Amino acid sequence: MNGKRIRVWDLPTRLFHWLLVVAVVAAVVTGQLGGNLMDWHGRIGVGIVGLLAFRIVWGVVGSTYARFRQFLPTPARIKAYLRGEWQGEGHNPLGALSVFGLLGLLTAQVLTGLVANDDITFTGPLFDLVSKGTSNRLTGIHHLLSNAVIALAALHVAAIAFYARVRKQDLVRPMVTGWKEAASGESATRGGFVALVVALVLAGAAIYGASGAWLPAPPPPPPTAETPDW
Amino acid sequence: MKSKLLLALLTVAVAGSAAAQMKPEDAIKWRQSAYGAMGWSMNRIKTNVEGTYNKEEVVKAANVIQAIANSGMGALYLPGTDKGTGWEATRAKPEIWTEKEKLGKAAGAFNKEANEMAKVAAGGDAAAVKAQFGKLSETCKGCHDDFKAKK
Numbered sequence: 554m555n556g557k558r559i560r561v562w563d564l565p566t567r568l569f570h571w572l573l574v575v576a577v578v579a580a581v582v583t584g585q586l587g588g589n590l591m592d593w594h595g596r597i598g599v600g601i602v603g604l605l606a607f608r609i610v611w612g613v614v615g616s617t618y619a620r621f622r623q624f625l626p627t628p629a630r631i632k633a634y635l636r637g638e639w640q641g642e643g644h645n646p647l648g649a650l651s652v653f654g655l656l657g658l659l660t661a662q663v664l665t666g667l668v669a670n671d672d673i674t675f676t677g678p679l680f681d682l683v684s685k686g687t688s689n690r691l692t693g694i695h696h697l698l699s700n701a702v703i704a705l706a707a708l709h710v711a712a713i714a715f716y717a718r719v720r721k722q723d724l725v726r727p728m729v730t731g732w733k734e735a736a737s738g739e740s741a742t743r744g745g746f747v748a749l750v751v752a753l754v755l756a757g758a759a760i761y762g763a764s765g766a767w768l769p770a771p772p773p774p775p776p777t778a779e780t781p782d783w
Numbered sequence: 784m785k786s787k788l789l790l791a792l793l794t795v796a797v798a799g800s801a802a803a804q805m806k807p808e809d810a811i812k813w814r815q816s817a818y819g820a821m822g823w824s825m826n827r828i829k830t831n832v833e834g835t836y837n838k839e840e841v842v843k844a845a846n847v848i849q850a851i852a853n854s855g856m857g858a859l860y861l862p863g864t865d866k867g868t869g870w871e872a873t874r875a876k877p878e879i880w881t882e883k884e885k886l887g888k889a890a891g892a893f894n895k896e897a898n899e900m901a902k903v904a905a906g907g908d909a910a911a912v913k914a915q916f917g918k919l920s921e922t923c924k925g926c927h928d929d930f931k932a933k934k
Contacts, residue, residue, distance in 0.1 A: 587924040589917030672822070672931065673923045674829045686934070693933025 560740040561643055561733045563616040565749055569608050570728055576601050577659070581703060591675040598666045599678060599763045605660055606759030610752040616744030618643030626650045642738035651712065655705055662702060665695040667763055678765035810859045811869030817851050817859075824848050825923070828904075828916050838907040845897075845904035848919070852897035857890070874932040886930060893922040 562570075576597055583594040612621040624644040633639045634646040644652055667679040669692040680688055716722040727733040761767065824844035831841050865877040879886055896919040903915040 586921070588921040589913065591920070671924065672818075672927055673920050674822075674825050689934045696933060 557735065558732045559642060559735045559738050560731055561618045561727050561735075562731045563619060563741055563744050564731065565607075565611060565744070565752070566615065566619045567728055567731055569604055569611070573601070573604050573608075573659075576604060577702065577706065581699065584699065587671070587673075591671065591673075595666075595675065595678060598663055599760055601659060602663045602667070602763040603756045603760040605656065605663065607752050607756035608656065610755045611744070611748075614744065614748040614751060617739070617741035619741070619744060621653075624649040624652070626653065640737075642733070642735055648712070651705070651709055655702075655709065658698060658702055658705060662695065662698050663763070665691040665698065667765075669695050678763060679768070681765070681768055805859075805861065807861055807864050807867050808869060810861050810864055811867050811873045811875075813869075814856065814859045814873070814875070815869045815871070817854070817856055821848050821851055825916075825920070828900075828912065832909060832913045832916060836909040836912075838904075841904045841907075841912055842901075845901045849897045849901040852894045872934075874934055876930050876932050879930050882929075886926070889922070889925040889929070892925055893919075896922045 580594060580597045580601065583590040583597065611619055617623060624646070626646045626649040630639060630646040631650070639646060667677040668683045668688050669675075669677045670680055670685070670688050671692070676688075683691070713724050716724050824847040827844040828841050831837055831844075860875065860879055862880060864873060865875050865879065867873055896915070900912075900915050900919050903911050906912075
């Protein structure tokens with residue numbers, strides 16, 4: 554118990570994680586309920602674009618265990634893990650599959666959502682970039698993938714429960730505090746201030762791109778046009 | 784007695800032939816046109832709620848939706864028209880003809896909220912209109928989710 558502690562998850566990774574939890578839950582709920590909440594569904598989606606962009610950049614320039622190279626789930630690593638021979642800290646190879654799965658799935662989900670429509674009054678912020686037919690098809694995919702997101706998130710939570718009960722390993726606490734009891738392994742390094750600024754700037758750029766604020770505004774109606782009384 | 788029977792037969796024959804005369808292609812077109820008019824009206828209400836509120840415009844739009852909701856559009860869902868092309872390929876799902884009770888409930892909910900929308904629009908309170916617009920949208924979704932193919 555009084556073994557050494559290592560720092561596995563840096564603050565930006567933890568903040569990303571919990572913000573993503575809140576945002577995905579909110580996106581699922583607003584999407585299911587519809588109505589006036591669709592405006593929020595769209596805003597939350599743009600927010601998730603920012604979170605995903607941040608995490609992808611952070612996966613390259615972040616601290617040790619947040620880096621994708623650190624936890625690439627190669628077949629060799631997965632085999633070793635299943636045999637119980639894997640040694641390491643951070644995401645284990647199976648967990649890494651889940652991480653890449655969720656990031657990939659959510660990326661597909663926001664990309665389709667940005668151009669989606671609900672055949673009522675909601676259109677994604679980049680709807681104007683595609684034809685209605687394309688938007689319809691991508692909306693169909695968006696709906697299908699929402700089930701996959703829910704399923705994978707449920708699996709993620711179930712796996713955490715499994716590790717807590719069967720393996721007696723608390724995965725939640727390190728994601729909250731950043732610290733983990735570990736006999737071996739080194740604390741995370743790198744992912745300093747400059748890296749953080751770079752990741753935040755790119756995330757901001759992604760949000761701007763997703764918001765559609767850069768799309769040309771619709772031309773204003775001709776000033777002299779009067780609405781006829783029929 | 785005889786003439787009554789004859790009249791009844793004649794009525795059935797005329798009504799039957801009227802339905803038979805509706806071409807599937809037309810039925811699909813009219814369906815799509817009705818939804819198009821409602822789409823216009825829903826967007827019109829939304830624009831007013833989000834921008835400068837014009838009571839008269841909202842009343843006009845809400846009345847269109849109410850009129851279509853009460854027009855008995857179910858008659859346009861001829862058997863077999865889950866396939867076919869009107870203005871474009873229909874996106875009506877076959878469940879429309881198999882899950883009648885569920886569809887009836889969804890359509891009934893839409894009808895109720897459309898009537899309420901017209902009432903609230905006549906009241907002219909923008910906040911109330913926005914709330915009712917949300918409720919009405921939910922009933923559109925109620926059918927789209929289960930009975931309209933995404934393609």
